[in-house]
Amino acid sequence: MTALREGGCSCGAVRYRLTAEPLFVHCCHCTNCQRQTGSAFVINLLIETDHVELLGAVPVPVDVPRDDGSPQTIWRCPECQVGVYSRYGHDGARFVRAGTLDDASWVVPDVHIYTRSKVPWVAIPEDQPAFEVFYDPKTQWPPETMARWRALSASA
Ligand SMILES: [Zn+2]
Numbered sequence: 456m457t458a459l460r461e462g463g464c465s466c467g468a469v470r471y472r473l474t475a476e477p478l479f480v481h482c483c484h485c486t487n488c489q490r491q492t493g494s495a496f497v498i499n500l501l502i503e504t505d506h507v508e509l510l511g512a513v514p515v516p517v518d519v520p521r522d523d524g525s526p527q528t529i530w531r532c533p534e535c536q537v538g539v540y541s542r543y544g545h546d547g548a549r550f551v552r553a554g555t556l557d558d559a560s561w562v563v564p565d566v567h568i569y570t571r572s573k574v575p576w577v578a579i580p581e582d583q584p585a586f587e588v589f590y591d592p593k594t595q596w597p598p599e600t601m602a603r604w605r606a607l608s609a610s611a
């Protein structure tokens with residue numbers, strides 16, 4: 456399982472290991488994520504910053520403008536510039552880009568968000584919750600995730 460939680464950038468300078476299961480997995484169909492990835496959506500693993508262990512080069516934070524003006528920082532490899540994770544607001548948590556895992560085949564979205572801008576040819580499986588914009592974590596997060604988030608908020 457450990458090997459499945461390792462990943463990195465394209466050149467191999469940045470390597471990371473997730474030392475816990477993700478808190479929650481977002482599949483985001485918003486226009487910001489579409490622009491940043493050049494694709495139809497991004498898959499983000501929400502996890503405590505403390506559970507992202509860096510094994511190689513230290514990624515460089517880059518502030519990226521978003522349509523609604525709220526801040527987002529993407530950490531990129533200093534060499535090949537691939538973005539490996541980002542932050543929205545809370546510094547205690549990171550959104551790890553699932554596509555940078557060595558093997559992301561185990562990653563399944565817990566929720567689809569911003570489906571208002573989903574491309575029409577992407578079909579969301581019936582058993583995966585989907586929301587036009589964002590969602591209410593209180594109704595979607597399992598108790599373990601809620602408890603870990605509370606611990607995080609308490610320490611921040
Ligand atoms: Zn790199």
Ligand SMILES: [Zn+2]
Binds near residue numbers: 485487
């Ligand atoms: Zn998004």
